[in-house]
Amino acid sequence: MNRPYILIVSEVTLDGKLTLYRGASSKELMSLMTENVYKYLHSIRAQVDGIMVGCETVRTDDPSLTVRYVPGKNPIRIIPCSTANIPLNASVLSKEAPTIVVSTKRAPQERIKKIKALGIEVLVVGEELVEFELLLPLLYEKGIKTLMVEGGSSINWELTKKGYVDEIRIIHLPVVVGGENVPTFVGGEGFKSLKKLLYLEIKNYFVLDNFLITEWKVKKK
Numbered sequence: 001m002n003r004p005y006i007l008i009v010s011e012v013t014l015d016g017k018l019t020l021y022r023g024a025s026s027k028e029l030m031s032l033m034t035e036n037v038y039k040y041l042h043s044i045r046a047q048v049d050g051i052m053v054g055c056e057t058v059r060t061d062d063p064s065l066t067v068r069y070v071p072g073k074n075p076i077r078i079i080p081c082s083t084a085n086i087p088l089n090a091s092v093l094s095k096e097a098p099t100i101v102v103s104t105k106r107a108p109q110e111r112i113k114k115i116k117a118l119g120i121e122v123l124v125v126g127e128e129l130v131e132f133e134l135l136l137p138l139l140y141e142k143g144i145k146t147l148m149v150e151g152g153s154s155i156n157w158e159l160t161k162k163g164y165v166d167e168i169r170i171i172h173l174p175v176v177v178g179g180e181n182v183p184t185f186v187g188g189e190g191f192k193s194l195k196k197l198l199y200l201e202i203k204n205y206f207v208l209d210n211f212l213i214t215e216w217k218v219k220k221k
């Protein structure tokens, strides 16, 4: 399949969590990050063609997904959102950067129309949930050869389980959050068997202020 090279980048606590509690915006945890760490994150954004977060992250965090801490071009924002249930005032729908909302046949035409009226491209890819096996070749055709994925845990799982992840970079937040139901880096049902796990090879690591950064390449089976 012709698909973009996929790089997941995530801020993860020492106990593997993405946020403070289920439903909490991860912006609160990210406020712990220093300028140097933000620069690291934004320098990756500046190097990729596309950037993706799941619709739930848009609804809880309202991220902009633009490049602000370093000079550089904004990547195209891609938001899988099966029923196009995205707030019309969401920051990802701003004019600062192009955005593609990816919905499914379940999305009401009325919602799609309102999003398109903002000048946003809306694709319909799939029946129930967005089907990545169809979406990724479409993105590749549109010139998105490198795609940074910034979560959340459901999207991370969806791409991981299908074997579409090439690289993972983690900003280790030097805190422990605790809590059983707090979203972790990768959610979903899990691989449940040693044979099926995603295996990685460490490529690079360094410390920025008190934050460990690790960069991993996925081992292909």
Ligand SMILES: NC(=O)c1ccc[n+]([C@@H]2O[C@H](COP(=O)([O-])OP(=O)(O)OC[C@H]3O[C@@H](n4cnc5c(N)ncnc54)[C@H](OP(=O)(O)O)[C@@H]3O)[C@@H](O)[C@H]2O)c1
Residues within 6 Å of the ligand: 009, 010, 011, 012, 017, 018, 019, 021, 022, 023, 024, 025, 026, 027, 053, 054, 055, 056, 057, 058, 060, 061, 080, 081, 082, 083, 084, 085, 129, 130, 131, 132, 150, 151, 152, 153, 154, 155, 156, 158, 183, 187
């Ligand atoms: N620390 C970090 O780096 C970081 C980064 C991002 C997010 N977060 C946190 O993660 C949490 C959100 O994570 P999440 O797992 O709940 O949501 P998510 O992965 O951001 O989004 C999942 C949503 O995407 C839509 N979707 C469309 N097609 C899909 C498919 N094939 N597979 C899966 N989802 C699909 C569904 O919403 P629809 O039903 O509307 O289509 C689904 O509920 C928030 O608390 C956020 O703060 C943390």
